[in-house]
Amino acid sequence: MNRFPAIFNIASNKKAFVAENFVKYRNELQWNIRCSRPPNCESEWAQWSGLMKVLYEVKFRDDEDVWTWKSDENNNFSVAEIRDQIIRQSAEIEDEWRYWNRWVPPKVNLFSWRIAMGRIPVKTELIKRGVQLQNQVCCRCDAYDESVGHLVLSCTMSKSIWWNILAWVKLPVSTQFGSSKELLKQVDSWKGSKVWKKVINLILQTTIWHIWKARNEHEFKGIRVSGSKVVEEIKADSFIWLKSRSKFENINWVRWMDFNVRDIIH
Ligand SMILES: [Zn+2]
Known part of the structure; x- marks a missing residue:
């Protein structure tokens, strides 16, 4: 279903057991995947041979x-082996993801990580995974395919939001990014100091x-949220998260709106 979606699509019995997908022929087993029709285009044939x-x-x-148990050399299962595996994997994730920021809610951290990995359900990704969609055009600009890079960085809607945010935090607006990562x-x-960088990271996230x-508001509810509204929400949420989750609980909204905080955050 995941690796060969075109074949899964034409398979007659999508819930067949492995044993139902081969026949015994003179003491030899041969694969016999029943399909509603033979593959009939290049991509189907390519998946079929794959x-x-x-x-x-x-x-x-x-x-x-x-x-x-795969991760153990002798394939033996033990609780100790699971524990070791979890420790090994979380070390890998931390290494890969140095941007975990305690001032940002975990769901947002996790989402940024998925964005950096390119693992969010934008249309081009869904289609790659065999989901049937009418088109893969970005609903916000109606001009380009909706990939992760397009959605976050190159869509005109997103660009205007980034310009506003970068200008607000007094960073060069002309900055170009190749990818979300x-x-x-x-x-x-x-x-800037470590603390300032952490605040900027909070704002980027x-x-x-x-x-x-x-x-999602646009795609699923048909609600067009203006760029300036999104910018306001970013300023408000980052303020609330910083105030409630960091030691800067005294941060002041009026100064935050100007991003005149370098003397507090240093
Ligand atoms: Zn777009």
């Missing part, structure tokens, strides 16, 4: 089925979050 290549690497044995990494190269929220 599928067959994978399947022919599968070897059958007469042994009894057994459970094995680059955008989040950019903070490291800007001049809040911006990405609100661009996605505005996109």
Whole structure:
């Protein structure tokens, strides 16, 4: 279903057991995937041969089925092994994701991480995964395909939001970002203290979050949220999150609106 969606699409029995997908022919097992029709275009044939290549690497044995645990060398299962695996994996994630920011709610952190990995359900990604959509055009500009990069950075709607936000925090508006990951990494190269960078990161994450929220309002409810409204929401949410989640609980709204905070945040 995931790797060969075009074949899954034409398979007659989508819930068939493995055993129902092969036949025994003179002591040999042969794959026999029943389809409602043969593959009839280049992409279907390509997936078909890809599928067959994978399947022919599968070897059958007469042994009894057994459970094995992949991450252990001897395939043995133990609670200690799971614990070690979890520790190993979270170390990998932390390494990959240095931008976890305690001043931002976890759901927003997680979302930024997924954005940087390109793992959010924009239309081009859904289509790649075999979801049937009428089109993959960005609903906000009606001009380009909706990819992660387009949605976050290059859509005219998003661009105007970024210009406003960068100007607000007094950063060069002309800054160009190749990808969302680059955008989040950019903070490291800007001049400023660790704390200031953390505040800027909070604002970048809040911006990405609100661009996605505005996109969903439009896509699912048909509500067109203006760029200036989104900018207001970004300023308000980042203020509330900073005030309630960091040590800067005394931060003042009027000064925040001007981003005149360098003397507090340094
Ligand atoms: Zn667009």
